[in-house]
Amino acid sequence: MDVKDIIKEENLVYSKSKVLTDNIMHYCPGCTHGVVHKIIAEVIEEMGIQDKTIAVSPVGCSVLAYNYLDIDWQEAAHGRAPAIATAISRLHPEKYVFTYQGDGDLASIGTAEIMHACNRGENITVIFINNAIYGMTGGQMAPTTLEGMKTATTPYGRRVDLNGYPLKITELIAQLPGTCYVTRQSGHTPAAVRKLKKAITKAFENTGKNKGTSFIEVVSTCNSGWKMPPVKANEWMVENMFPFYPLGDMKDE
Amino acid sequence: MAELRLMKGNEAIAEAAIRCGCDGYFGYPITPQSEVLETLMARMPxxxxxxxxxxxxxxxxxxxxxxxxxxxxxxxxTSSSSPGISLKQEGITYIAGAELPCLVVNVVRGGPGLGTIQPAQSDYFQAVKGGGHGDYKLIVLAPASVQEMYDFVDLGFELAFKYRNPAMILSDGVIGQMMEKVQLGDYKPRLTNEEIIKRYGSWATTGKTADRKRNIITSLDLDAGSQEKFNIKLQNKYKEIQDKEVRFEKIACDDAEYLLVAYGSSSRVCQKAIDIARGKGIKVGLLRPITLFPYPSKAIQELLPQLKGILSVEMSAGQMVEDVRLAVNGKVNVEHFGRMGGVIPTPNEVVEALEEKFIKA
Incomplete structure (x- = not known):
């Protein structure tokens, strides 16, 4: 039985974005990736740019993002998405090019690529999922892991004398003159989702206006890596992540 | 009338790229190939x-x-030189795994490590046997002149697109830096986006339109069974390349009793060595592989009945000699002569090595 057999067309108040595929997502229940994927799909559909969008997926949990959004994708080597997006954007200046990267991909192995793409002001959008952990490989320390936070490679908690400090890379990115819009958002409440959608829309619009690099960090949860049920993970994020990674716009030019 | 110009090998690469309708060059400075990027930036294509x-x-x-x-x-x-090409191996294996056509130029210098900036041929294994992880091959072209540096840019792209496979020009510091006259070709127009969609729309990310499925460029396949199928497809492609794309040059082979096998700048040294050896009454010829993968094994095998010995001459510790030995399969004695670390062998040294290893022995 199809949904149309149950709900009449005129009574339908919400439906899945046509840019989202029917593939069942591999993400864990409660994971932020699904929320962000949905928002990106909605923005692409609402802006009518499905045929003009080329995305670059990272290495990490979202390596398979190309299974879920019905647009052209390139899957990058670990950390190299901004370099790949650079070439796509330069060779296709009329396209909407975005990278989708996690914290290990963007803020550790790919630090050089993201800094230089942003500093050149590549006309791309960067969606940066920061859940302070390596999810795909089984919950190891990320560059953004908070001090004291337990991971598979910091089993007694991150020690700054041993592991260094958590990296606020978005604050660094905001200093670069090539960026036009740098913001930190989340997706854990309906209000946060609405704000995040506005931010992603603005970023894509910036690309359309050839304004340079737009950078959106999404402070996220990793239920399996954090070893918490979804509701607890959201609470933990609000209590621990937000004070260190405060939400809001850092730059909007 | 064809345009003749005196230019460096590295400059020829840049000029050829512009004229063959190249859409993009992405580089990073390293000696002895920085002139490629410098020439392009000065030309403002x-x-x-x-x-x-x-x-x-x-x-x-x-x-x-x-x-x-x-x-x-x-x-x-892109282009680079040995240490830079090592850094590129990650990308090259992903490109091979995603079956993307592209051209990589390696103007080889001596290694290992930071090595030297002088010419060498010690990246043969890296270029021909894979270089990065996984079972893959590049199409490898070895120019022996500045003209071939120029010509192989177009040829490299042609083969890369024909087989959706990365191609490499394996040059060295001699060919990159020396100046020779070059006959320049006519300008080929770059393909328009519409032409690209027509030719490569079945796989390239040109923007998903309503009339087709989304295109995904990836080298990832988490299912072992289908990853093996993909590997078999790659191997079949390499076999087809081996069958169809072998290129080589034979010099003074008709009556040769001894054969020098050398590519790139070593083959230039060997041409002079042939003159000297023949002056001494030694009947020696040269087989110059132009494609290093696919390797001209059959061409070597066909010469075996007339040969008493084969000398592989390389500016390395002996890398290509392994492919010569594989081709010969023990039927004729195969020896190696080479200099390393950026030293170029002289023609007399080659003749002496030939005499020492075969004639006096």
Missing amino acids: WDETGMVVLQAESELAAINMVYGGAGCGKKVM
Whole structure:
């Protein structure tokens, strides 16, 4: 039985974005990736740019993002998405090019690529999922892991004398003159989702206006890596992540 | 009338890229190939043909830019020298795994490590046997003149697109730096986006339109069974390349009793060595592989009945000699002569090695 057999067309108040595929997502229940994927799909559909969008997926949990959004994708080597997006954007200046990267991909192995793409002001959008952990490989320390936070490679908690400090890379990115819009958002409440959608829309619009690099960090949860049920993970994020990674716009030019 | 110009090998690469309709070059400075990027930046082809030229922040970034451009069906390339090519191996194996066409130029210098900036041929294994992880091959072209540096850019792209496989020009510091006259070709127009969609729309990321499925450029397949199937497909492609694309040159082989096998600048040294040896009454010829993969094994095998010995001459510790021995399969004695670390052998040294290893022995 199809949904149309149950709900009449005129009574339908919400439906899945046509840019989202029917593939069942591999993400864990409660994971932020699904929320962000949905928002990106909605923005692409609402802006009518499905045929003009080329995305670059990272290495990490979202390596398979190309299974879920019905647009052209390139899957990058670990950390190299901004370099790949650079070439796509330069060779296709009329396209909407975005990278989708996690914290290990963007803020550790790919630090050089993201800094230089942003500093050149590549006309791309960067969606940066920061859940302070390596999810795909089984919950190891990320560059953004908070001090004291337990991971598979910091089993007694991150020690700054041993592991260094958590990296606020978005604050660094905001200093670069090539960026036009740098913001930190989340997706854990309906209000946060609405704000995040506005931010992603603005970023894509910036690309359309050839304004340079737009950078959106999404402070996220990793239920399996954090070893918490979804509701607890959201609470933990609000209590621990937000004070260190405060939400809001850092730059909007 | 064809345009003749005196130019460096590295300059010829840049000029050829512009004239063959290349869409993008992404590079990073390293001696002895920096003139490629310098020439392109001075020529400003973006005004002339629309070609994109970008100095990347690293060799890693440059090869990944090539991945991105190639994934769009564009004609894109990079160049570097040995230590930089090592850094590019990650990108090259991803490009091979995603079956993307592109051109990589290696103007080889002596190694290992930072090595030297002098010419060498010690990256043969890296170029021909894979280089990065996984079972893959590059199409490898070995120019022996500045003219071939120029010609092989177009040829490299042609083969790369024909087989959706990365191609490499394996040159060295001699060919990159020396000046010779070059006959320049006519300008080929760059493909328009519409032409790219027509030719490569079945796989390239050109923007998903309503009339087709989304295109995904990736080398990932988590299912072992289908990953094996993909590997078999790759191996079949390499076999087809081996069957169809072998290129080589034979010099003075008709009556030869001894054979020198050498590619690139070593083959230039060997041409002189042949003159000297023949002056001494030694009947020696030269087989110069132009493609290193696919290797001209059959061409060597066909000469075996007339041969008493084969000397592989390389500016390395002996890398290509292994492919000569594989081709010969023990039927004729195969020896290696080479200099290393950036030292170029003299023709007399080659003749002495030939005499010592075969004639006096």
